[in-house]
Amino acid sequence: MGQDEHYVDADLYEHEYKRRREDVNYYVAMAAGELAPGAEILDLCCGSGRVTRALLRAGFHVQGLDTSEPMLERARQGVSRLPKRFRDNADLESGDMKDFDFERRFPLIVCAFNSFEHLYSRADIESALACIKRHLEPEGVFAFDVQMPDLAWLQKDPDKKWARTKFKHPVTKQRLAYSTNHVYDPVRQIAFIRLYYEPLEDGPLKETAVVNLSQRKFYPAELAALLHYNGFAVNRHRGDFGGDYLDEFAESQVLLCRHARDSD
Numbered sequence: 001m002g003q004d005e006h007y008v009d010a011d012l013y014e015h016e017y018k019r020r021r022e023d024v025n026y027y028v029a030m031a032a033g034e035l036a037p038g039a040e041i042l043d044l045c046c047g048s049g050r051v052t053r054a055l056l057r058a059g060f061h062v063q064g065l066d067t068s069e070p071m072l073e074r075a076r077q078g079v080s081r082l083p084k085r086f087r088d089n090a091d092l093e094s095g096d097m098k099d100f101d102f103e104r105r106f107p108l109i110v111c112a113f114n115s116f117e118h119l120y121s122r123a124d125i126e127s128a129l130a131c132i133k134r135h136l137e138p139e140g141v142f143a144f145d146v147q148m149p150d151l152a153w154l155q156k157d158p159d160k161k162w163a164r165t166k167f168k169h170p171v172t173k174q175r176l177a178y179s180t181n182h183v184y185d186p187v188r189q190i191a192f193i194r195l196y197y198e199p200l201e202d203g204p205l206k207e208t209a210v211v212n213l214s215q216r217k218f219y220p221a222e223l224a225a226l227l228h229y230n231g232f233a234v235n236r237h238r239g240d241f242g243g244d245y246l247d248e249f250a251e252s253q254v255l256l257c258r259h260a261r262d263s264d
């Protein structure tokens with residue numbers, strides 16, 4: 001379905017997103033504001049550990065969960081390079097956000113960087129939300145972000161290649177060109193994205209590699225309704241990590257949810 005190919009080359013993933021710090025800083029600041037020092041956080045879809053490492057460095061314990069073995073391996077490597085007082089506070093496990101059981105609750109559950117967009121059907125979404133709800137302390141916070149659907153982008157010509165950039169692979173050092181296009185299914189609200197990696201010189205990559213990545217798009221009122229009907233109160237629904245309002249210019253949806261009360 002396109003939820004794993006983009007995560008096979010975890011070194012490349014880390015390289016591509018190494019300058020993406022706003023979300024990491026936001027989740028760390030939020031944890032520091034909401035939690036007691038040293039509290040345990042569930043980092044759902046922890047991936048290569050971008051957010052995990054920062055939460056550990058801030059003194060929290062982190063339980064990570066992800067389906068991708070290469071991403072978990074990269075996350076374990078990164079954690080092993082942290083000072084001992086931090087690295088001993090991490091536990092990274094293989095598992096699916098739609099079906100997990102840690103037999104304990106957490107004061108904060110984070111699902112960062114569009115990972116929620118890997119839930120492709122209503123059944124997927126409801127299974128994940130049920131697991132999250134079962135693992136959230138009574139006063140706990142579920143914090144996540146997804147993209148704001150960009151209607152112009154979704155309708156781009158799927159036969160052209162977009163966003164072409166050249167770069168050096170961080171491990172093989174081979175020069176590659178990156179480009180992308182996608183087909184959008186407006187019924188299932190899924191963008192079937194193809195990432196193209198084209199070799200520009202001799203090296204381990206001999207011909208253009210096509211990596212599939214599928215993202216389920218969430219419209220704001222629909223997302224709020226899904227959360228509401230699955231027992232969550234949405235306390236904040238903003239347009240970026242700096243707290244800007246969700247409006248027609250927003251690129252992200254940044255949400256902070258708690259258990260719904262009778263009054264919600």
Ligand SMILES: C[S@@+](CC[C@H](N)C(=O)[O-])C[C@H]1O[C@@H](n2cnc3c(N)ncnc32)[C@H](O)[C@@H]1O
Pocket residue numbers: 003004007044045046047048049050051065066067068071095096097098111112113114115118
């Ligand atoms: C865009 S990455 C985000 C990773 C990390 N949270 C970050 O901020 O860099 C999405 C992650 O979700 C993971 N993933 C996709 N579907 C999943 C599922 N059903 N359960 C758990 N992890 C999943 C992928 O393996 C990948 O590591």
